[in-house]
Amino acid sequence: MLFNSFEFLVFLIVVFGFYWFVFNKKVKHQNILLLLASYIFYGWWDYRFLSLIFISTLVDYFVGLQLYRTTKNAHRKLLLGISMAFNIGLLAFFKYFNFFVDSWIHLLNNIGYHTQNTWTLNIILPVGISFYTFQTMSYTIDVYRNKLKPTGDFISFAAFVSFFPQLVAGPIERASNLLPQILGQRTFSYEKGMQGLRLILWGLVKKVVIADVLALKVDDIFGNYHDFGGGVLWLGALYFAIQIYCDFSGYSDIAIGVSKLFGIELMSNFKFPYFSRNVAEFWRRWHISLSTWFRDYLYIPLGGSRGSTWKSLRNVFVIFLVSGLWHGANWTFVVWGGVHAMLFVPSYIKGSNRKYVDNVVAESSWFPSLREAGQILFTFLMVVLAWVFFRSESLASALEYLSFMFTKFNFPPIYKNGLYSVGSLLFLDWIFRKDERLNFTFLEIIDKRVLGIVEVVVIIAVVYLISLNTSSGQFIYFQF
Structure with a gap:
């Protein structure tokens, strides 16, 4: 869904109306609405990629909680490694797999080892993957560095990761700025x-x-x-x-x-x-x-x-x-x-x-x-x-x-x-x-x-x- 489209105009008016006039009594209800709206917004391009952002959210949510609960340095490094490996692996596969394969084949051909490229895949790049993977990684790293306390509210965390205004092209928000606002009470200001x-x-x-x-x-x-x-x-x-x-x-x-x-x-x-x-x-x-x-x-x-x-x-x-x-x-x-x-x-x-x-x-x-x-x-x-x-x-x-x-x-x-x-x-x-x-x-x-x-x-x-x-x-x- 593009910002410069009639669909988004209708979408924004509807979400705004429900947000301030129906679900304005409880933050939890507003966050559920934000999460639902964000997934509709993202799924508008290709609903199949919703699974990627959901799994990324799930991984970093549980990694953040475990980082906070354990004090053993080896365990903390392992947990951080899991988060980094998953997010970077996700990004590397969808965005860079064909690039590195093509570059390797081209290099071999240039030095005399002629070979055909049979390894590239027909991969569709998920919209915004470079943005939301960096956003979730910054959350895990900050929790690992003890600069941020993880949240136990999965709905709010998922809303932070998928917040629709900045989901597909940034700004790449830090959890220290956006997450407290998601968790806290909001009031409308004219x-x-x-x-x-x-x-x-x-x-x-x-x-x-x-x-x-x-x-x-x-x-x-x-x-x-x-x-x-x-x-x-x-x-x-x-x-x-x-x-x-x-x-x-x-x-x-x-x-x-x-x-x-x-x-x-x-x-x-x-x-x-x-x-x-x-x-x-x-x-x-x-x-x-x-x-x-x-x-x-x-x-x-x-x-x-x-x-x-x-x-x-x-x-x-x-x-x-x-x-x-x-x-x-x-x-x-x-x-x-x-x-x-x-x-x-x-x-x-x-x-x-x-x-x-x-x-x-x-x-x-x-x-x-x-x-x-x-x-x-x-x-x-x-x-x-x-x-x-x-x-x-x-x-x-x-x-x-x-x-x-x-x-x-x-x-x-x-x-x-x-x-x-x-x-x-x-x-x-x-x-x-x-x-x-x-x-x-x-x-x-x-x-x-x-x-x-x-x-x-x-x-x-x-x-x-x-x-x-x-x-x-x-x-x-x-x-x-």
Whole structure:
């Protein structure tokens, strides 16, 4: 079930009504409703995969309880290993089995051992498996580290794992944030409801009005890049950079907004990454829930920045390469991660990777300084070039695409719709850059008496109707 579909609009209204007007007396009843709604939402794609998420939930629920009950280190390690083996095994089989088999066969053929591939399977990738497996693993790891007390309420835990707004494309929530909210009493807040509706509206605009419009042009350019000059290929890379940002951050905005309607706060997943002043800042603002997950559960356990410089750089490359592989079973994603690692290294060596942690660019003025503008443009350019690997079907096509960008360059024709979309997005992002949750009442600037909940709902309904006529509706990150 897609956020930008009429089915989801009806689904959301029905669940919202039952949640606040029928089952609002007891948290347990609300959680049963959330669990049922989440399984309906997930089963809408393919009900057969509900068994996977249920078994994953069951395994980590009981592992968490046993971790809390035993004090023997060997037993605790065994229990953690069971959880890791199951979740990583699940992910490896459905997402990476064919990839590794194909890569192994290709390697053997290259070194002279010619063999046919008879091992690959016709495997369907379950939607959202990369997200909910990471979410359940973080729960088990935190219980193992004694940072979290496990819950004995299976319904609430299952609702935490399958919470439908963020189930299939994040944010990847931590149990320490989401689970207490699932377990606790929730009350409806008109103010949070309005904030949620604004985020839903803004997310739908980014997805339907910008991402889906750019997708048509991006698909044409990347699918037929041999037929275009370098100028058009530059536009294709730029359009994809904006498309994937609007597509993914739009999903996150809607997920956060929908959660607010149910009295639940999710973590921010994007903080205007294209205004970053170096790649380190970009990764603190892009897909935050994933980058912090790898930081806490991979980078720091590997030693983080402790130890020698070489070991620290090794750890940096490990998390970027694994992050690339997480995105997809293709060497293009691994190379994309490696490119970002190389872009990250200079700031790490100079010690500037922690320079822009809390401050926002041009925080006290309307315009950035010339130095900041140069940093933003350079970082954005590097990120756009790296996106070519992410979007291309193979390494060969990515390298050829990049070479044509520089060797076949010509001034491209003006695609007004695409440029309008890019310009509008960057302009609005610049205005909103200090608050990714849109907590300020920008809609009420016009007239507080005119713009209220009815008007916002009408606007959302109109955007949903527009979305029914678009040719591209699927969110990009569903494939990851």
